[in-house]
Amino acid sequence: MNITFRQVEVFLALARTLSFSQAARDCHISQPALSSSIKKLESLLGAQLFDRHTRKVKLTVVGQEFYALATTLDESIQHSQVRIREFISGERGKLMIAAVPSLAAGYAPRAIAAFLHRHPDIDVQLVDVLSDQCLDMLRIGTVDVALTPAYAEGREFHQTALFEEALGAVLPQGHVLTEKQLLSWADLKPYPLVVVNSTGHLRQTIDTEFRRLGFLLEPAYEVAQVGTMLGLIREGLAIGVLSKTLLECFDLDHLTFRPIDSLSAFRTICLMTSVSRTQTPAVDAFMKVCMTMP
Incomplete structure (x- = not known):
């Protein structure tokens, strides 16, 4: 039979008060129930934890050692309860x-x-x-x-x-398409296009729209990084398609963004x-x- 934490709690109450009556009140149990719990604990440990006299209760040497261990256990459990409450509440x-x-x-x-x-x-x-x-x-x-x-x-x-996130064309400053405030996918077809060489959602959207126009997308440049893409556009070597959300994180000096007027150019995030x-x-x-x- 294993020691229960309730037995440890009862032991600690008696060890701290050295009074059966006070410890019973602190544990909200009767004094006979407290005495029974201590006797069962001593039986499980195979050693006496308290010296009992008529008006006096005192920890034995074994009781003092067990008190140190029980105190550590109690503190650990109290700490664990705090941590799990913090986890449940979203604090940790x-x-x-x-x-x-x-x-x-x-x-x-x-x-x-x-x-x-x-x-x-x-x-x-x-x-x-x-x-x-x-x-x-x-x-x-x-x-x-x-x-x-x-x-x-x-x-x-x-x-x-x-x-909702909007897609649009990124154009070099002064590009002929900057004269229009809204673009269509078809407007992009005549010009060299730079794309990110990935299988992501944006690339799939561009491929799909070009197929709907009856063309196979043949990019002038395929790059791995958006910074490279913007550099090519800035130098007038190509145009590109990016989300407005992403462009907010980049320097758009000498670049122009024009939204694409199509349901496919809007995606729900x-x-x-x-x-x-x-x-x-x-x-x-x-x-x-x-x-x-x-």
């Missing part, structure tokens, strides 16, 4: 976030900063990957939350819409969580922050 814990590059560069850091202002003891990690990778990481539980465009086949995910997993308090708290951000 860990939050893993995956975000597509257009959101990882600007929106996600702003959301994390606002979240940590309210929950400074949460450990937050951010991974910037393409939309497919975001969803894969969410599926296997590598991350708790994904910030991505809405996913059409999303039955395995909870999708909370956050805002969502906060994704897994249907198959119970969300942590930190996830719920982060969602509330995202929902209230301008």
